[in-house]
Amino acid sequence: MRRSIMLVLALVTAMTGTLSGCGNAVRGNEDVKTIHIFQFKVELLEPLKELKAEYERTHPGIRLDIQSVGGGSDYASALKARFASGDEPDIFTNEGYEDRETWFEYMEDLSDQPWVKDLDDFAREPMTVDGKIYGQPMNLEGFGIIYNKDLFKKAGITGLPRTLNELEETAQRLKESGITPFANGFAEYWILGNHLGNIPFAQQEDPAGFIAGLNDGSGQIPGNPVFEQWVDLLDLMVKYGNPYPLTTDYNAQVTMFASGQAAMMHQGNWTQPQIDGINPDLNLGMLPAPINNDSAQGDKLAVGVAANWVVNKNSPVKEEAKEFLNWLVTSETGKKFITEKFQFVPAFKTMEANEGVTGDLGMVVAEHAKSGEIWTWNFPGFPKGYNHDNSSSMQAYIAGVITRKEMLQEFQESWNNLKFR
Structure with missing residues (x-):
């Protein structure tokens, strides 16, 4: 009996070491920084995988861990559970206004970011408090x-x-x-x-x-x-x-x-x-x-604005998170993802909706946003x-x-x- 117990303990120890090793491999070495992203647009699952691969290819010191909860699942409850457990994401999505107030204590001020000057005027409002911007609009x-x-x-x-x-x-x-x-x-x-x-x-x-x-x-x-x-x-x-x-x-x-x-x-x-x-x-x-x-x-x-990217001000990689969001809306590759892969109507004056992929409905929305009607x-x-x-x-x-x-x-x-x- 004692021998059996010792064998079981040995097996558990070996398995634990294996899983721990796998966890370290997933996290990568200490020189690689991981940005944990939590968002609710489940329709973006496939294009976000492509985005992850492209960003990691061009930014070898960064890994993106993107998790999506939405559709039939309750994103708001899942986000609260993440924070309650201490497993806080570095970037998460927020709808603005009332939702902004709920999470305000965790939000990094993004007013000094390069992309802020290019925002459509009415796209600023959902994430603005006392003249400061706390979120980057995903789309219109x-x-x-x-x-x-x-x-x-x-x-x-x-x-x-x-x-x-x-x-x-x-x-x-x-x-x-x-x-x-x-x-x-x-x-x-x-x-x-x-x-x-x-x-x-x-x-x-x-x-x-x-x-x-x-x-x-x-x-x-x-x-x-x-x-x-x-x-x-x-x-x-x-x-x-x-x-x-x-x-x-x-x-x-x-x-x-x-x-x-x-x-x-x-x-x-x-x-x-x-x-x-x-x-x-x-x-x-x-x-x-x-x-x-x-x-x-x-x-x-x-x-x-349907949703905004928010940076957790307590994140140990918040500077890397802000760099990623800046790349997303200012680099040619990032813009291409927004207008072609995501099929978004952009919330930025420096981007145009792509008529070939946005569809009839998106182009109507883009026209109204541009005209102010x-x-x-x-x-x-x-x-x-x-x-x-x-x-x-x-x-x-x-x-x-x-x-x-x-x-x-x-x-x-x-x-x-x-x-x-």
Whole structure:
């Protein structure tokens, strides 16, 4: 028995040494510095592998350890777990505004970095505190009403709708031609709570001032004319949409649209790769989402920064991390990755979206960003949990469980309950 125990201990010791040796090999020798990167855009898995290989080839003293958590996984919880365990990444992604405040104590001030001067002006806001920049924007994204140009043509639609009445006329023409006007994925909280929920905030005369009023009690959602008009748009989308929208998720929505079963959907340019995977020949456009009959309001898309690279100010390799981020947006190789491999709409004045790979939708977003015809992204600044609450209220309204008045009152109560948590 004693001999058996000694043999087991010897085996465990040998295995431990082997694993330890493997760990050292992975880390490399002491002259190699590892930058640990934690991010949530899982669609970048393959191009990030290529980026890693290229950077390590041209920077022999640096190793990139890139981990991606997203899709069906909760990135925010995973990031908190990493910090709680002491396994802090050197670079991580942050959505800005409310998320910026959550992680502010860990953020390195990047204001002195060479790329800051080249930022698009509105791309600065999500990561700016007291005039200082704490994150590098990954890209610009935009959302509105994506439409199938060929189905519009089939229905005899020649002019694009810019007002709510014109949008209803368009939907009616499509319906009469046997085409479902809208694919609605209202099973997803973020489709409702983030993107549709952004519209009545963005179209306030002063979105930031309106949000400040909600926070100090001087502003109210019930009775606000922009919110009242916005419900008219929601009603129109439901009236002319697919059956059972509350059980239709994102994948089903995009599949329905990409396969030609619907002519429009309220989504963003991030859907281009999935659409192309189903039908790469679709002729696509993107329209603003009108809430009233003021045609002057119907020329803007909601454009903003989807995520930002942040450097952990406690990182032992923060200078190397900053050098990597600078290379990413200033070197020709890095720019090529952003515009071609990542298929991003860049957030920098020194870069142009690549028409050959960005796709129809990305080019529309790039054009609006360049012209300044944009609505702001306000949902990243909502109180934590508000987008979940307001999506639940929207779902109850769509299901006929509550009235319009009750939905808007629930929006207000949710904001009041969450704003200072």
